[in-house]
Amino acid sequence: MDDRVILLVEDNPDDVALTLRAFRRNNILNHVVVARDGVEALDYLFGSEMRGLPSIMLLDLKLPRIDGLEVLRRVRADERTRLMRVVVLTSSLEEQDLVQSYSLGANSYIRKPVDFDNFQAAVGQLGLYWLLLNEAPPPTRNLP
Amino acid sequence: MSNYTDRETRYLEFLEHTTDAYTFFEVVGGRRFLLEAVNSAAERLLGISEINCSGKSLQELFPPSVREQVQRAFLRAVETPGNSTTEQCWCLPEGDRWVQGSLVSIRHPGQVPHRLVAVWRDITDQKCYEQALLDREEMFRRLVETTNVIPWEADFTTRRFTYVGPQAVRRFGYPQFEWLSEGFWAKHIHPDERDLVVEICNRLSTVQNEFEFEYRMLTQSGDVVWVHDLVNVAVDRDGSLCLRGFMVDVTANREAEQEVRRLNAELERRVVERTAQLEAANRELEAFCYSVSHDLRAPLRAIDGFSKALLEDYLDRLDEEGRDMLRRVRAGSQRMGDLIDDLLSLSRVTRSEMRTTTVNLSDLAHTIATNLEQSAPHRRVEWRIEPNLTAVADRALVTVVLENLLGNAWKYTVKQPYARIEFGRENDEFFVRDNGAGFDPTYAGKLFQPFQRLHAVEEFEGHGIGLATVQRIIHRHQGHIRAEGTVGKGAAFYFTLSPTSP
Numbered sequence: 058m059d060d061r062v063i064l065l066v067e068d069n070p071d072d073v074a075l076t077l078r079a080f081r082r083n084n085i086l087n088h089v090v091v092a093r094d095g096v097e098a099l100d101y102l103f104g105s106e107m108r109g110l111p112s113i114m115l116l117d118l119k120l121p122r123i124d125g126l127e128v129l130r131r132v133r134a135d136e137r138t139r140l141m142r143v144v145v146l147t148s149s150l151e152e153q154d155l156v157q158s159y160s161l162g163a164n165s166y167i168r169k170p171v172d173f174d175n176f177q178a179a180v181g182q183l184g185l186y187w188l189l190l191n192e193a194p195p196p197t198r199n200l201p
Numbered sequence: 202m203s204n205y206t207d208r209e210t211r212y213l214e215f216l217e218h219t220t221d222a223y224t225f226f227e228v229v230g231g232r233r234f235l236l237e238a239v240n241s242a243a244e245r246l247l248g249i250s251e252i253n254c255s256g257k258s259l260q261e262l263f264p265p266s267v268r269e270q271v272q273r274a275f276l277r278a279v280e281t282p283g284n285s286t287t288e289q290c291w292c293l294p295e296g297d298r299w300v301q302g303s304l305v306s307i308r309h310p311g312q313v314p315h316r317l318v319a320v321w322r323d324i325t326d327q328k329c330y331e332q333a334l335l336d337r338e339e340m341f342r343r344l345v346e347t348t349n350v351i352p353w354e355a356d357f358t359t360r361r362f363t364y365v366g367p368q369a370v371r372r373f374g375y376p377q378f379e380w381l382s383e384g385f386w387a388k389h390i391h392p393d394e395r396d397l398v399v400e401i402c403n404r405l406s407t408v409q410n411e412f413e414f415e416y417r418m419l420t421q422s423g424d425v426v427w428v429h430d431l432v433n434v435a436v437d438r439d440g441s442l443c444l445r446g447f448m449v450d451v452t453a454n455r456e457a458e459q460e461v462r463r464l465n466a467e468l469e470r471r472v473v474e475r476t477a478q479l480e481a482a483n484r485e486l487e488a489f490c491y492s493v494s495h496d497l498r499a500p501l502r503a504i505d506g507f508s509k510a511l512l513e514d515y516l517d518r519l520d521e522e523g524r525d526m527l528r529r530v531r532a533g534s535q536r537m538g539d540l541i542d543d544l545l546s547l548s549r550v551t552r553s554e555m556r557t558t559t560v561n562l563s564d565l566a567h568t569i570a571t572n573l574e575q576s577a578p579h580r581r582v583e584w585r586i587e588p589n590l591t592a593v594a595d596r597a598l599v600t601v602v603l604e605n606l607l608g609n610a611w612k613y614t615v616k617q618p619y620a621r622i623e624f625g626r627e628n629d630e631f632f633v634r635d636n637g638a639g640f641d642p643t644y645a646g647k648l649f650q651p652f653q654r655l656h657a658v659e660e661f662e663g664h665g666i667g668l669a670t671v672q673r674i675i676h677r678h679q680g681h682i683r684a685e686g687t688v689g690k691g692a693a694f695y696f697t698l699s700p701t702s703p
Contacts (some may be wrong), residue, residue: 071503118494148495171498171538173506
């Protein structure tokens with residue numbers, strides 16, 4: 058099991074609470090770092106502090122300051138995070154968002170369901186697949 | 202005859218053979234005229250003979266209308282010395298004759314005239330000829346001078362008009378003599394194109410027999426007249442160039458053309474404006490839908506998620522009524538989530554781009570029927586799907602149409618022991634017909650409005666979006682859809698996917 062940090066980029070505190078709850082109920086016990094907008098997310102990844110890469114980044118698209126698609130673009134443009142796993146987790150089912158996310162190199166695109174049972178199930182499967190079954194790319198050293 | 206001298210004989214012979222009618226009168230008292238002698242030509246002209254008529258007065262010789270004219274001329278001839286002439290039209294029994302008379306009064310020196318010789322020449326034929334010429338000239342004059350096309354003639358060497366029709370005076374205001382003055386034409390061409398027009402005219406006149414060109418002239422009051430000039434170049438007998446032609450006032454045409462151009466430009470501008478407005482409205486709609494999709498669902502997720510959390514974490518502190526309430530909260534938020542999704546798909550139907558191909562609707566219907574049967578394997582439904590029905594349509598959109606219509610039929614026949622669902626074609630219309638719950642035809646118009654339902658939610662589930670979506674898709678294909686139904690006796694939906702009338 059990949060027990061590195063999960064980076065959750067989400068500005069809505071309700072969604073943060075529900076996502077954390079869904080992790081817990083699915084026995085995903087990785088440490089979760091929450092970034093409340095794109096700037097915080099990029100700061101965490103490329104800031105001056107020495108940190109390992111998260112095992113996965115869950116990325117909302119509609120974010121204050123720097124939006125999710127821009128975060129994704131910069132993550133894929135940087136040698137250090139080029140191969141990092143990014144799952145877009147959003148409310149939108151607009152075609153343009155789907156197409157753009159995938160063409161910018163998102164690994165998955167999950168739409169947050171309104172029904173919490175479905176949401177919980179989705180988060181569970183996500184954890185099972187990305188943290189347990191899927192072999193992560195070899196860690197790239199995070200050089201500041 | 203032998204009594205006459207040679208000279209007299211010659212005179213007599215001349216008189217007898219000339220075609221001019223010689224009449225000799227004795228003048229009595231300067232007022233009365235008595236016939237003395239006539240020659241043969243006069244006998245023929247007047248229908249008299251000398252033997253019977255010598256000594257007779259004018260009254261006895263001529264019919265009254267002729268007599269008065271003759272007498273007047275005679276009196277004048279007597280009063281004026283020397284020769285006089287007169288031209289008269291005589292109404293004679295054998296018809297009107299034009300005669301020209303040469304009158305000579307003869308007098309002894311210092312006395313009143315005692316004799317008057319009148320020589321009459323029949324000029325009727327000449328008169329007719331002249332009249333014909335005059336009539337013809339009049340006809341041509343009317344022809345060229347009564348229409349609005351201005352005739353003109355000009356001498357190329359002096360660059361002067363030698364003739365312009367009176368229309369030119371009326372249209373431009375300059376009097377005729379100005380038109381005929383030197384340099385008039387060039388002087389009154391619009392200054393912006395004067396040199397060019399004169400240059401063109403000069404050049405074409407020397408190389409072509411005929412040409413046309415258009416230019417602007419100024420009227421006396423300063424108005425602009427667009428002239429279409431048709432020019433013919435001819436070499437006159439003396440070898441000089443003569444230009445003739447017609448000027449047509451095409452100002453109205455030119456103005457109409459300009460108006461058409463202006464209207465076109467205006468239309469173009471409006472289309473651009475409207476398109477921009479539509480694009481803006483579309484962008485706004487996009488933004489709105491995006492925001493609905495994102496922002497409206499987030500609070501619903503919180504309502505549902507935290508209700509679920511309450512049910513899980515605080516279950517022991519809630520009685521059955523409290524739990525029921527929370528379940529209703531969850532059901533409500535989930536239902537609203539579905540409604541939002543339906544609304545979004547409805548708007549997506551309008552926004553998505555159309556890609557039309559030939560679609561086999563029968564195959565599509567079979568696929569949908571199979572899916573429906575798999576969703577409820579215990580149901581027994583008779584499907585009647587007419588084979589090989591095709592339409593040129595957007596496959597994705599027309600799939601939505603059939604899914605909705607067949608899905609509705611499936612849904613509303615659930616209580617039928619012998620359910621039957623048909624898909625086929627009647628005349629120009631496709632139809633989906635069932636023997637299910639039907640509907641009250643009074644409310645048929647409400648069927649296609651979003652969120653309008655004719656059945657209670659408990660009876661048949663649904664959001665009232667499906668048929669609104671169907672109608673939008675049909676309209677995007679420029680077709681139409683209508684519904685027929687009776688309560689308890691089933692429903693039928695007829696639609697087309699192209700603009701052909703039913």
